[in-house]
Amino acid sequence: MRSxxxxxxxxxxxxxxxxxxxxxxxxxSRAILQAMTGGVPAARRAVVxxxxxxxxxxxxxxxLVLWMPGPGSxxxxxxxxxxxxxxxxxxxxxxxxxxSIANCRPAEAxxxxxxxxxxxxxxLSQVEGLADIIDAETEAQRRQAMLxxxxxxxxxxxxxxxSILRVLALLEASLDFSDEGDVPEDLEVEILRMIDGIQxxxxxxxxxxxxxxxxxxxxxxxxxxxxxxxxxxxxxxxRRDVAIVSPIAGTTRDVIEVHCDLGGLPVIxxxxxxxxxxxxxxxxxxxxxxxxxxxxxxxxxxxxPPDGEGSAPPPARRLLKVGTKADLQPFRQDCDVMxxxxxxxxxxxxIARLEAxxxxxxxxxxxVITRERxxxxxxxxxxxxxxxxxxxxxxxxxxxxxxxxxxxxxAIGEIxxxxxxxxxxxxxxxxxxxGK
Ligand SMILES: Nc1nc2c(ncn2[C@@H]2O[C@H](COP(=O)(O)OP(=O)(O)OP(=O)(O)O)[C@@H](O)[C@H]2O)c(=O)[nH]1
Ligand SMILES: [K+]
Ligand SMILES: [Mg+2]
Numbered sequence: 522m523r524s525x526x527x528x529x530x531x532x533x534x535x536x537x538x539x540x541x542x543x544x545x546x547x548x549x550s551r552a553i554l555q556a557m558t559g560g561v562p563a564a565r566r567a568v569v570x571x572x573x574x575x576x577x578x579x580x581x582x583x584x585l586v587l588w589m590p591g592p593g594s595x596x597x598x599x600x601x602x603x604x605x606x607x608x609x610x611x612x613x614x615x616x617x618x619x620x621s622i623a624n625c626r627p628a629e630a631x632x633x634x635x636x637x638x639x640x641x642x643x644x645l646s647q648v649e650g651l652a653d654i655i656d657a658e659t660e661a662q663r664r665q666a667m668l669x670x671x672x673x674x675x676x677x678x679x680x681x682x683x684s685i686l687r688v689l690a691l692l693e694a695s696l697d698f699s700d701e702g703d704v705p706e707d708l709e710v711e712i713l714r715m716i717d718g719i720q721x722x723x724x725x726x727x728x729x730x731x732x733x734x735x736x737x738x739x740x741x742x743x744x745x746x747x748x749x750x751x752x753x754x755x756x757x758x759x760r761r762d763v764a765i766v767s768p769i770a771g772t773t774r775d776v777i778e779v780h781c782d783l784g785g786l787p788v789i790x791x792x793x794x795x796x797x798x799x800x801x802x803x804x805x806x807x808x809x810x811x812x813x814x815x816x817x818x819x820x821x822x823x824x825x826p827p828d829g830e831g832s833a834p835p836p837a838r839r840l841l842k843v844g845t846k847a848d849l850q851p852f853r854q855d856c857d858v859m860x861x862x863x864x865x866x867x868x869x870x871x872i873a874r875l876e877a878x879x880x881x882x883x884x885x886x887x888x889v890i891t892r893e894r895x896x897x898x899x900x901x902x903x904x905x906x907x908x909x910x911x912x913x914x915x916x917x918x919x920x921x922x923x924x925x926x927x928x929x930x931x932a933i934g935e936i937x938x939x940x941x942x943x944x945x946x947x948x949x950x951x952x953x954x955x956g957k
């Protein structure tokens with residue numbers, strides 16, 4: 522795979538369609554337009570042209586053609602777009618023609634975006650935002666992904682990184698001047714004050730897990746004794762016949778997941794095997810999976826049937842008690858909600874309750890961190906700052922404190938893919954006037 526190849530790909534999905542969009546990026550883009558359309562249109566102006574085979578000159582299709590010269594294009598390279606008719610034979614003919622051109626080849630997965638990143642058109646957090654937009658299943662996920670693509674995470678991390686590098690610059694300045702005397706006391710006070718400020722902001726971002734929950738979906742596990750009505754409730758919430766329902770206790774053995782959209786928030790509802798002691802090996806496995814899922818869940822709905830006083834709920838982070846078969850039992854004081862999934866009674870109340878739970882656990886996309894990767898990088902940055910601070914306060918070697926601060930900046934830089942420290946330091950130093 523060469524990065525100076527010209528790449529092309531269908532960007533509009535597979536299968537027969539009215540229109541098919543072919544994206545082209547790389548140095549041959551202009552030559553391709555010349556060879557296939559007989560000219561190059563004005564930049565970023567859509568024109569209709571006859572597409573021809575570059576070797577035989579045979580007409581292949583009528584297409585809408587765009588020329589987007591670099592560096593102002595998505596990838597930063599010269600780019601062209603061919604909006605052709607979406608018939609299978611038409612696509613195949615145009616792709617074949619493109620393959621026949623020297624130094625042109627089909628793009629690998631994600632290669633356009635990779636080039637955009639390598640050419641500085643977007644940072645890593647924006648690349649992830651773009652991926653999340655394509656994967657977004659609910660309104661709140663879409664909004665969060667848009668904010669990330671727009672640079673919310675990238676801007677926040679760049680600000681933190683710049684502040685950390687300012688601390689580093691102050692430390693290095695102190696190092697440079699330490700043979701002329703001690704680190705001025707007011708400078709040390711200033712450094713500690715800055716570290717405290719950055720730590721507090723990063724700490725606040727780390728404390729908020731709603732972004733990751735929103736990106737991944739909230740996991741709600743239905744648990745309870747056999748025949749509590751778990752599968753019936755799953756089917757009612759999913760509004761389709763997903764799980765087998767029967768009066769036989771121990772019907773469900775596997776873990777069954779359904780993705781739902783609750784008021785714009787993504788919720789994964791998980792049906793599990795009824796919890797009981799069983800001699801059946803398969804059922805035992807189902808029960809142990811059910812317990813494991815309940816333990817990891819954001820929320821467990823513990824289902825209590827009319828005769829369900831005997832069994833105890835599994836350990837869970839958060840648990841709601843739901844009295845089931847409300848058509849067969851009166852309101853239970855020991856339950857938070859009553860529902861009869863078979864008749865639909867109480868279902869709107871349960872859904873409203875779930876929406877409220879989801880909203881309080883996920884917010885509406887106000888978190889900065891949306892992935893484990895961000896959390897790990899920020900966590901490392903935070904820890905390094907804690908060590909640097911301890912070293913400064915404990916009068917440890919200034920060089921080591923500076924090294925910790927440098928580590929912190931690098932860790933934060935991983936979020937956007939900007940890990941260069943020296944050039945930013947140079948820029949910062951040039952604006953300083955300590956002992957100049
Ligand atoms: N009357 C009434 N019966 C219900 C209701 N919900 C479920 N049932 C019945 O209860 C029985 C068990 O329902 P399931 O949904 O299979 O229960 P489960 O908890 O998934 O059972 P296991 O998978 O075996 O643990 C079935 O015969 C259902 O028709 C309800 O709201 N009212
Ligand atoms: K059952
Ligand atoms: Mg079941």
